[in-house]
Amino acid sequence: QVQLVESGGGLVQPGGSLRLSCAASGSFFSIYAMGWYRQAPGKQRELVATITSGGTTNYADSVKGRFTISRDNAKNTVYLQMNSLKPEDTAVYYCKAGVAPRAYWGQGTQVTVSS
Secondary structure: OEEEEEEOOEEEOOOOOEEEEEEEEEOOOOOOEEEEEEEOOOOOOEEEEEEEOOOOEEEOOOOOOOEEEEEEOOOOEEEEEEOOOOHHHOEEEEEEEEEOOEEEEOOOEEEEEOO
């Protein structure tokens, strides 16, 4: 089993920044990919950014240039640095980790961008 614990969400004004963290724990050999997804009220969950164990990243077009995903393999932790936040970034942000043979999800952390 793998447990994912997210932290770092909160309320921020437009143009502000937040840093999300997601730490994985449990019994596993390695995590091959980690990522962040988000779900706004009334909308489907969507990909925000992913990163492989080798450091290859992928971003949604809506966050390119504003968000940065990174990971610390020694700590089994993935981060999401979010800058220039917009009201449309408001959502519950979920961490996802790929540990063979399945993927695991965190419980989610709320990010609200509002003045």
